[in-house]
Amino acid sequence: MSPYHVRNPFLARCTRNVSLCGPGSDKDTRHIEISLAGSGLTYEAGDALAVKPVNDPQLVELTLKTLGFSGDEIVKVKDAEKPVREALLRDFQIHFAEKKFLAKLAEKGVEKIAELLKPENAGALDEYTSAWNAARDCVDVLTEFPGVKFEPQEFTDTLRGLNIRLYSIASSLKAHPEQVDLTVAAVRWTAHGRARSGVCSTFLCERWQPGETAAVFGQVQKHFRMPESPDAPMIMVGPGTGVAPFRAFLEEREATGARGKNWLFFGERRSSSEFFYREQFEGWIKNGVLECLDLAWSRETDGRKEYVQHRMHAQGAQLWKWLCDGAYFYVCGDKERMAKDVHEELIAIVQTHGGKSPEEARAFVEETLMKTEKRYRRDVY
Numbered sequence: 001m002s003p004y005h006v007r008n009p010f011l012a013r014c015t016r017n018v019s020l021c022g023p024g025s026d027k028d029t030r031h032i033e034i035s036l037a038g039s040g041l042t043y044e045a046g047d048a049l050a051v052k053p054v055n056d057p058q059l060v061e062l063t064l065k066t067l068g069f070s071g072d073e074i075v076k077v078k079d080a081e082k083p084v085r086e087a088l089l090r091d092f093q094i095h096f097a098e099k100k101f102l103a104k105l106a107e108k109g110v111e112k113i114a115e116l117l118k119p120e121n122a123g124a125l126d127e128y129t130s131a132w133n134a135a136r137d138c139v140d141v142l143t144e145f146p147g148v149k150f151e152p153q154e155f156t157d158t159l160r161g162l163n164i165r166l167y168s169i170a171s172s173l174k175a176h177p178e179q180v181d182l183t184v185a186a187v188r189w190t191a192h193g194r195a196r197s198g199v200c201s202t203f204l205c206e207r208w209q210p211g212e213t214a215a216v217f218g219q220v221q222k223h224f225r226m227p228e229s230p231d232a233p234m235i236m237v238g239p240g241t242g243v244a245p246f247r248a249f250l251e252e253r254e255a256t257g258a259r260g261k262n263w264l265f266f267g268e269r270r271s272s273s274e275f276f277y278r279e280q281f282e283g284w285i286k287n288g289v290l291e292c293l294d295l296a297w298s299r300e301t302d303g304r305k306e307y308v309q310h311r312m313h314a315q316g317a318q319l320w321k322w323l324c325d326g327a328y329f330y331v332c333g334d335k336e337r338m339a340k341d342v343h344e345e346l347i348a349i350v351q352t353h354g355g356k357s358p359e360e361a362r363a364f365v366e367e368t369l370m371k372t373e374k375r376y377r378r379d380v381y
Helices: 057-067 084-090 099-107 111-116 119-130 138-144 152-156 199-207 240-256 278-287 308-314 316-324 338-354 358-372
Strands: 010-019 029-035 048-052 074-077 080-083 165-168 179-185 188-191 194-197 213-219 234-237 262-268 292-297 328-333 376-380
Touching (some): 029 199, 057 084, 074 084, 080 084, 099 119, 111 119, 234 240, 234 316, 240 262, 240 328, 262 278, 262 308, 278 292, 308 316, 316 338, 358 376
Parallel strands (some): 234 328, 262 292, 328 376
Antiparallel strands (some): 029 179, 074 080
16 A cells, blocks of 8 residues: 555545446446546555545535524634635534534533433433434434524534545456546435435545545555465355455456456346446356356345345355365455345355354354454455
């Protein structure tokens, strides 16, 4: 990686931003190409790209309106002074009601918030601020307590800095010199009667258009490297945008002429509208870069949802053989659901096809594969 970091990011230019979804899809997943020309920034397949987003201008304006600010008031941000509108757009996190902001409301006499902030009410506070798909932002709280007033500096002093977001890199530098690709799904939901959106995902999908720049830097992920030997087989499980690093792995193996066998498990909702990188993957099947491509579609077959772990189950005997032949097993994607299900299915495959007891199978996966041999590598979030 180059010397760029959170305090010294590179202003990278977007060169391409295209939808990966076909007609009829209700998702917005994008392939984004970013120029690294002149940066000297390098990366390895498996690394991540850190992106500093810009807040949604509509949320900024709604926040200003709710506070009764014009947006032109000057506030101090670190060692600089700037209009509060600019500060809310680029410097502060405004999509979530921080505890420091709530504490200020309690100081101003809001009894409900003061009660929630008591240590014995930690669970209720967490539910109030960050319930699943129902998190409150400053607008929600200020709307609930309309009599509370803030001065611009007083308000920004309660906010946390706008954080970077990490995205798995979807390209090989050997295949695309001075370029990095991302695979990003826009996150949207409704809460408390208002449409919401992911801070960085919608910035990347909707507002970072070709020709415009954003602050980025590389994040080394040594735990998610490709096999040290180019001859080692790889089994890759990456549904949805979790396929991103495996596109990078396969581009790398094609560019270097690596002889190791490759097997990809990919899943989404429908093959007709969410088969991301279809032409590229099918091309790799034809030229031998991919030996196996197993696909799972959750919205296609008579109400029966098929996921990647179901395809693993169907291919259990062959998957066990690959593991015995030295294959590395990779998983990328959702930590709470997909990765857990894949993990348990892998243990079940080892038990069934390896002739092991439940305890032996779990020990083989969690001790031998993960810790001793380091052939089970995960990038989950």
